Amino acid sequence: xxxxxxxxxxxxxxxxxxxxxxxxxxxxxxxxxxxxxxxxxxxxxxxxxxxxxxxxxxxxxxxxxxxxxxxxxxxxxxxxxxxxxxxxxxxxxxxxxxxxxx
Amino acid sequence: xxxxxxxxxxxxxxxxxxxxxxxxxxxxxxxxxxxxxxxxxxxxxxxxxxxxxxxxxxxxxxxxxxxxxxxxxxxxxxxxxxxxxxxxxxxxxxxxxxxxxxxxxxxxxxxxxxxxxxxxxxxxxxxxxxxxxxxxxxxxxxxxxxxxxxxxxxxxxxxxxxxxxxxxxxxxxxxxxxxxxxxxxxxxxxxxxxxxxxxxxxxxxxxxxxxxxxxxxxxxxxxxxxxxxxxxxxxxxxxxxxxxxxxxxxxxxxxxxxxxxxxxxxxxxxxxxxxxxxxxxxxxxxxxxxxxxxxxxxxxxxxxxxxxxxxxxxxxxx
Numbered sequence: 365x366x367x368x369x370x371x372x373x374x375x376x377x378x379x380x381x382x383x384x385x386x387x388x389x390x391x392x393x394x395x396x397x398x399x400x401x402x403x404x405x406x407x408x409x410x411x412x413x414x415x416x417x418x419x420x421x422x423x424x425x426x427x428x429x430x431x432x433x434x435x436x437x438x439x440x441x442x443x444x445x446x447x448x449x450x451x452x453x454x455x456x457x458x459x460x461x462x463x464x465x466x
Numbered sequence: 467x468x469x470x471x472x473x474x475x476x477x478x479x480x481x482x483x484x485x486x487x488x489x490x491x492x493x494x495x496x497x498x499x500x501x502x503x504x505x506x507x508x509x510x511x512x513x514x515x516x517x518x519x520x521x522x523x524x525x526x527x528x529x530x531x532x533x534x535x536x537x538x539x540x541x542x543x544x545x546x547x548x549x550x551x552x553x554x555x556x557x558x559x560x561x562x563x564x565x566x567x568x569x570x571x572x573x574x575x576x577x578x579x580x581x582x583x584x585x586x587x588x589x590x591x592x593x594x595x596x597x598x599x600x601x602x603x604x605x606x607x608x609x610x611x612x613x614x615x616x617x618x619x620x621x622x623x624x625x626x627x628x629x630x631x632x633x634x635x636x637x638x639x640x641x642x643x644x645x646x647x648x649x650x651x652x653x654x655x656x657x658x659x660x661x662x663x664x665x666x667x668x669x670x671x672x673x674x675x676x677x678x679x680x681x682x683x684x685x686x687x688x689x690x691x692x693x694x695x696x697x698x699x700x701x702x703x704x705x706x707x708x709x710x711x712x713x714x715x716x717x718x719x720x721x722x723x724x725x726x727x728x729x730x731x732x733x734x735x736x737x738x739x740x741x742x743x744x745x746x747x748x749x750x751x752x753x754x755x756x757x758x759x760x761x762x763x764x765x766x767x768x769x770x771x772x773x774x775x776x777x778x779x780x781x782x783x784x
Contacts, residue, residue, distance in 0.1 A: 414675035
């Protein structure tokens with residue numbers, strides 16, 4: 365049973381690794397990367413290294429995925445042709461509500 | 467540029483507050499009436515740069531570059547896969563005893579509990595036998611955070627312009643997750659469990675799987691969830707720049723001095739006076755528990771610091 369699970373997970377790992385490279389959508393790439401980390405985490409448990417599994421779950425699936433998402437947002441990579449002027453509340457001149465900001 | 471000006475510029479560069487593109491990028495000093503004009507000029511320039519690329523020669527060059535690039539990428543991938551497969555084929559089989567590494571493993575497994583006082587032999591290895599590696603690891607993490615701070619810190623000195631920063635702030639506020647009721651409600655349920663689990667991993671590192679790095683990472687992830695669901699204002703109440711500096715410094719300094727003492731006494735054949743405790747109890751394993759806490763604090767602070775710097779350009783309020 366564990367062997368079947370192990371083989372399935374290993375095959376899925378390869379599928380994930382290849383599809384991260386092939387996908388054009390950066391957001392999807394990050395999500396696939398996080399899935400990759402989660403599967404690695406289960407594999408660590410199966411080969412009896414719970415120490416690594418905990419770290420992999422927290423760092424690989426959690427924090428680095430979050431940091432990638434933050435980077436995408438910083439680069440405005442997930443925007444769909446939306447310019448700054450189209451955003452609500454970003455006119456050319458500061459309005460009174462947030463006058464203390466600039 | 468006269469020699470005098472160069473000298474002045476060099477002096478300012480030494481002082482650390484020179485921005486060589488000041489006159490090109492800084493729009494703060496430009497009056498409102500000219501700002502639109504400036505932006506239009508910039509757009510014009512971008513348009514020109516983009517359409518130069520359609521020149522035939524440049525296009526041919528680009529195509530040639532792409533072919534070479536793809537070829538090099540494929541070849542280096544195949545070489546790397548070959549090297550890795552070759553090395554894997556020479557490794558001993560999984561689960562089979564390898565005579566070349568047996569002596570070290572034997573020593574760790576047989577005398578580990580007695581020599582380190584840790585039931586979790588992995589913790590005994592990374593924080594006792596190989597504590598020097600972990601010390602380096604913590605410093606590498608800290609250095610990484612310093613580099614991220616240098617690159618991403620946003621204060622008055624290294625903002626492109628006040629106007630641009632104003633847009634960034636408005637934008638961040640528009641996409642702010644902490645307004646979301648759903649995230650907040652889930653976080654209320656999950657956060658206590660995550661934080662308690664993190665502290666458990668941290669404090670029980672010498673007896674059960676886990677330890678400094680994993681516990682710290684879980685705590686850091688919990689802090690990130692907290693900030694994402696309740697906003698930075700909530701975190702600023704207890705986590706400021708100063709708190710971060712103090713925790714990081716105290717943890718790293720404590721680790722260095724404690725381990726320095728052990729290395730010094732060990733290398734000179736002296737007895738160190740750190741009690742080992744009963745194996746299995748929380749207060750056991752000699753220095754492993756305090757070192758776990760120190761590493762965990764550094765890791766948690768670093769993870770949170772990464773998120774905070776990425777999100778708003780500062781670790782906390784000054």
